[in-house]
Amino acid sequence: MIDNDVRVDWKKYLLVFFITLSLFLTATVLSNSVGRKKFSELEQIQNEIALNILASETQFSLLEETRCEDVTNSILSDELNVLAGKLEEGSASIGGTNADTEYIRNYYFLLEIKDYLLMQKAQERCKLDVTPIVYFYGKSDECPDCEKQSIALTEIRSRGENARVYSFDYDSNISAVKTFIAINKVPRTLPALVINGKVYTGYQSLEDLEKIAPQLIKEVVEEKTTKTIKTVPVKK
Amino acid sequence: MYAQVFFFMTFLENRKQLKYRKKPITLEHYPRVAIVVPCWNEEKTVGRTVESLLALNYPKDKLEIILIDDGSTDNTLAVMKTFEGVQGIKVIHKENGGKHTATNMGIAMTDTPYIGCLDADSFVHPEALTRMMTYFDAHPDTMAVSPSIIISDPKTFMQKLQKIEYDWAIFNKKMLGIVGGIHVTPGPLSIYKREVFEQVGPFRKAHNTEDMEIAFRMQVNKLRIRQCNDAYVYTVGPRNITALFKQRLRWIFGFIQNTIDYRKFLFKPKLGVFSLFTVPMGVISIVAAPLLLYLVLAKATSFVLVKVAQASVIGLSSTTAATFTPARGSFDWFDIPSTPYTYVVAILYILVVTSIFIGRSMEKDDDKISWPIYRIVPFLLVYSFIAPFWIIKAMWRSIIRRQVSWR
Numbered sequence: 001m002i003d004n005d006v007r008v009d010w011k012k013y014l015l016v017f018f019i020t021l022s023l024f025l026t027a028t029v030l031s032n033s034v035g036r037k038k039f040s041e042l043e044q045i046q047n048e049i050a051l052n053i054l055a056s057e058t059q060f061s062l063l064e065e066t067r068c069e070d071v072t073n074s075i076l077s078d079e080l081n082v083l084a085g086k087l088e089e090g091s092a093s094i095g096g097t098n099a100d101t102e103y104i105r106n107y108y109f110l111l112e113i114k115d116y117l118l119m120q121k122a123q124e125r126c127k128l129d130v131t132p133i134v135y136f137y138g139k140s141d142e143c144p145d146c147e148k149q150s151i152a153l154t155e156i157r158s159r160g161e162n163a164r165v166y167s168f169d170y171d172s173n174i175s176a177v178k179t180f181i182a183i184n185k186v187p188r189t190l191p192a193l194v195i196n197g198k199v200y201t202g203y204q205s206l207e208d209l210e211k212i213a214p215q216l217i218k219e220v221v222e223e224k225t226t227k228t229i230k231t232v233p234v235k236k
Numbered sequence: 237m238y239a240q241v242f243f244f245m246t247f248l249e250n251r252k253q254l255k256y257r258k259k260p261i262t263l264e265h266y267p268r269v270a271i272v273v274p275c276w277n278e279e280k281t282v283g284r285t286v287e288s289l290l291a292l293n294y295p296k297d298k299l300e301i302i303l304i305d306d307g308s309t310d311n312t313l314a315v316m317k318t319f320e321g322v323q324g325i326k327v328i329h330k331e332n333g334g335k336h337t338a339t340n341m342g343i344a345m346t347d348t349p350y351i352g353c354l355d356a357d358s359f360v361h362p363e364a365l366t367r368m369m370t371y372f373d374a375h376p377d378t379m380a381v382s383p384s385i386i387i388s389d390p391k392t393f394m395q396k397l398q399k400i401e402y403d404w405a406i407f408n409k410k411m412l413g414i415v416g417g418i419h420v421t422p423g424p425l426s427i428y429k430r431e432v433f434e435q436v437g438p439f440r441k442a443h444n445t446e447d448m449e450i451a452f453r454m455q456v457n458k459l460r461i462r463q464c465n466d467a468y469v470y471t472v473g474p475r476n477i478t479a480l481f482k483q484r485l486r487w488i489f490g491f492i493q494n495t496i497d498y499r500k501f502l503f504k505p506k507l508g509v510f511s512l513f514t515v516p517m518g519v520i521s522i523v524a525a526p527l528l529l530y531l532v533l534a535k536a537t538s539f540v541l542v543k544v545a546q547a548s549v550i551g552l553s554s555t556t557a558a559t560f561t562p563a564r565g566s567f568d569w570f571d572i573p574s575t576p577y578t579y580v581v582a583i584l585y586i587l588v589v590t591s592i593f594i595g596r597s598m599e600k601d602d603d604k605i606s607w608p609i610y611r612i613v614p615f616l617l618v619y620s621f622i623a624p625f626w627i628i629k630a631m632w633r634s635i636i637r638r639q640v641s642w643r
């Protein structure tokens with residue numbers, strides 16, 4: 001049997017405190033480590049996108065010498081949607097500072113604009129069967145419908161191959177995004193969509209989108225599959 | 237987390253000295269012991285309780301069994317009377333006055349140097365008393381000894397989960413016993429020296445947690461309580477969630493009220509672990525549990541709201557498909573959570589599970605089959621979810637000063 005003295009063993013209290021503290025530190029280190037992995041994964045995806053776009057631009061500049069049959073949707077980077085999903089998934093938990101995360105988000109917007117411009121060129125030149133949807137969202141308190149809109153667009157993007165969603169934070173500080181808003185004359189009534197050059201404000205349900213761009217929903221109906229849903233990011 | 241680390245440290249320091257006696261033991265000297273069994277409406281279990289006392293490996297001429305019927309309205313008294321005439325058994329009937337009055341009456345009726353109190357829904361292992369008495373022999377400063385409590389013959393889902401919880405308690409209580417920090421001498425058999433009642437007085441109502449209050453009173457009077465890990469007592473756990481909720485509400489409410497009553501004895505180094513660790517940690521756990529629940533519920537609510545929004549936009553079947561379709565086939569860091577909170581909770585659960593398994597291994601009673609390992613999963617899920625609710629309700633009752641009933 002054990003006969004420990006009830007006298008206070010301060011050394012033990014202190015040791016237990018330091019062990020507990022080290023467990024908390026371990027949790028923090030693990031958290032940061034996973035966060036950094038996510039962050040570097042995002043950076044890697046970004047680099048892939050940048051490379052893809054550069055490759056596409058190069059390919060596009062050669063279009064004059066290329067037959068349109070060789071220019072398919074594949075010139076557009078699929079990674080853009082992967083990044084969109086990850087930005088959404090990890091927006092609250094990506095490692096690094098807020099400035100780092102903001103940098104990635106801004107870089108993503110720029111890549112989107114580049115991709116959008118490239119896609120338009122490709123459409124003009126080769127009449128690609130792709131419908132671009134430009135989506136402007138705001139913070140949840142300012143735009144309560146943005147979450148629903150995001151879900152609807154995610155659904156469209158996930159079901160149909162021919163829809164390409166470009167989502168932007170309306171309040172982004174990136175001058176290119178501001179210019180993009182100005183060119184399209186997008187008012188501050190969010191959510192806002194630009195489809196085929198026309199601006200639609202307020203929540204657009206799947207039915208509304210069917211009226212606006214029947215080819216999108218047609219795809220939806222025809223290609224009802226169980227593909228992984230790639231998320232359209234919404235700024236929290 | 238601090239508490240669990242504290243217990244592990246204590247365990248590592250003392251693990252080689254922990255005893256698990258399998259065979260019957262013989263004492264050099266058998267002091268006279270009275271076991272008081274207060275009963276109120278326990279007709280279904282009291283007979284088995286008395287039978288288990290009669291089966292104790294302790295000389296019959298040294299053992300008194302005092303059965304007090306506290307004004308039961310069922311057949312408890314009739315069951316008790318079937319034992320009248322058996323050597324050492326006294327059967328007393330009194331008007332209902334509460335468990336503490338019945339126990340005090342029993343204590344007043346005996347002059348034995350050791351007094352045990354046993355709930356009428358608990359059954360003792362034949363060696364329990366002898367093993368507990370060795371603690372008084374080995375450590376003369378011991379004023380009370382409490383046993384390891386095991387859920388008896390768990391049948392319902394909730395009883396099976398309680399069995400795991402009680403194994404966890406075996407570990408925690410033993411560690412508290414080692415460092416002198418026990419805050420409750422439980423109803424399922426605690427043995428006291430008579431001097432305890434002479435020095436600190438009889439049991440009190442104490443918010444219907446008289447076994448906790450007497451331990452508080454002993455601690456502030458520096459009377460040492462030890463825990464005998466190989467003295468097994470089996471108790472009937474509440475059958476369903478409602479009964480369990482009521483029991484825990486009473487326990488937590490009692491802890492809060494007793495802590496308030498004894499608040500001036502907190503953080504007194506001269507009162508040792510009880511004052512510096514046991515009660516403060518209990519308070520921290522009570523405050524932390526609702527906060528943890530809030531965080532879990534906030535996450536769950538946010539998930540449900542997103543799913544509801546998805547369902548409203550794209551329909552229920554698509555939402556379900558999206559929820560259950562694996563996102564990516566290969567490993568992805570994005571599948572792993574990265575908030576520090578997640579890792580802190582994970583480490584805490586690892587510590588809890590480890591101490592549960594140590595407690596399980598300490599329950600070395602060959603007669604009973606231990607629980608299957610997989611059952612720890614529903615235990616953690618159910619208790620993590622429901623425990624904060626009885627804590628919150630006990631806190632609320634404390635704020636509005638509304639007492640909690642026994643049953």
